[in-house]
Amino acid sequence: GENVEQHPSTLSVQEGDSAVIKCTYSDSASNYFPWYKQELGKGPQLIIDIRSNVGEKKDQRIAVTLNKTAKHFSLHITETQPEDSAVYFCAATANQAGTALIFGKGTTLSVSS
Amino acid sequence: NAGVTQTPKFRILKIGQSMTLQCTQDMNHNYMYWYRQDPGMGLKLIYYSVGAGITDKGEVPNGYNVSRSTTEDFPLRLELAAPSQTSVYFCASRRVSSGNGYTFGSGTRLTVV
Numbered sequence: 001g002e003n004v005e006q007h008p009s010t011l012s013v014q015e016g017d018s019a020v021i022k023c024t025y026s027d028s029a030s031n032y033f034p035w036y037k038q039e040l041g042k043g044p045q046l047i048i049d050i051r052s053n054v055g056e057k058k059d060q061r062i063a064v065t066l067n068k069t070a071k072h073f074s075l076h077i078t079e080t081q082p083e084d085s086a087v088y089f090c091a092a093t094a095n096q097a098g099t100a101l102i103f104g105k106g107t108t109l110s111v112s113s
Numbered sequence: 114n115a116g117v118t119q120t121p122k123f124r125i126l127k128i129g130q131s132m133t134l135q136c137t138q139d140m141n142h143n144y145m146y147w148y149r150q151d152p153g154m155g156l157k158l159i160y161y162s163v164g165a166g167i168t169d170k171g172e173v174p175n176g177y178n179v180s181r182s183t184t185e186d187f188p189l190r191l192e193l194a195a196p197s198q199t200s201v202y203f204c205a206s207r208r209v210s211s212g213n214g215y216t217f218g219s220g221t222r223l224t225v226v
Contacts, residue, residue, distance in 0.1 A: 001172075009153070034214070043117075043203055043217035044156070089155060100146055100171060101215060105155040 002027040004092050006104025013080050015113045023090035023104050024072040030092040033066060033073045034101070038087045047088075048075070080111045115139050119204050119218035126194040126225045134189040134221050136204030142216070143209045145187040147171075147179065149200040150220075156203065162187055194225045 003026040013019050025033075031052035036044035050057045050064045050073065057064050061080075066073040077084055087108050091101040120135045138145065143164050148156040158171030162181040176198055178190040187206075191198060201222050205215040 004155075006155075036217075041219075043205075043219045045217070046214050049214065100158050100161050102158070102172075103148075103155040105153060 002030055002092055002094070002099075002102040004090060004102050004104040006090050006107060008107060009105065010108045010110070012110045012112065015080060015082060015111055017080055019075075019077045019080050019084070019109055019111075021075045021088055021090070021107045021109075022072060023074070023092075024070075025092040025102075026071065027092070027094060028071070029094040029096070032093050033064070034091050035062075035064060035075045036089045036091065036103075038089065038106075040086075044089060077109075080109075082111050082113050085109055085111045117204055117206055117216050117218035119202075119221050121221060122219070123222050124224070126191070126223065128194060128196065128225060130194050131190070131192050132194065132223075134191075134202055134204075134223070136187045136189065136218060137185050138187075138204075138206040138216070139185065140206065140208065140216065141184060142206035143184070144207050145181065146205045146215070147177070147187070147189045148203045148205065149173065150203060151200050159189065159202075191223075196225050199223060199225045 006023045034049035037047045038044045061078045063076040087106045089106045090104045093101045117138045146161040147159040150156050157173045160179040162168045204218045207215045
């Protein structure tokens, strides 16, 4: 089955700096890679996703890149703000019947002003 | 539009007791999922369902049971609570035709003492 590794587990940056979180996956059949943001006491919220037929996707300050050959994908947050502080999870799935999202262990991002 | 609703938000159980975690979605989503989240471990899939009357095991199903009698409801049952089941439980759903985006509930924090 799929296995998703996520690094780093914690990340501290200054406001305005960029933050990068990296994930690797094991199942070459995986074709959908979402990123979730979880604030304290809340459920995960989808912030951006990418499919295997695309190499990069941007949404304002957030971008995701995918390298299918190396089986890794990354989340990039530019111009970080204190409200970006949260736990971020990557996930992967083959999007076939009987499959579900497999999550990384999460990255706690702290943005200090 | 309520989305995915989980009840209760918090619960303390004694070892050996049983309880049902409720999950309801009002988006007419086909697929529903139960995950547990332990500190530093990400989200682990317990059970999932692709439609009414159909359920299947995920990564960590032992000690749990589910049913899916309607499209809207997907309750999770703990029969003999154990301290190892202390966790935060999240229910999620998605519509097959709309791609892969999962909608998560706000979670149930369960403590077994």
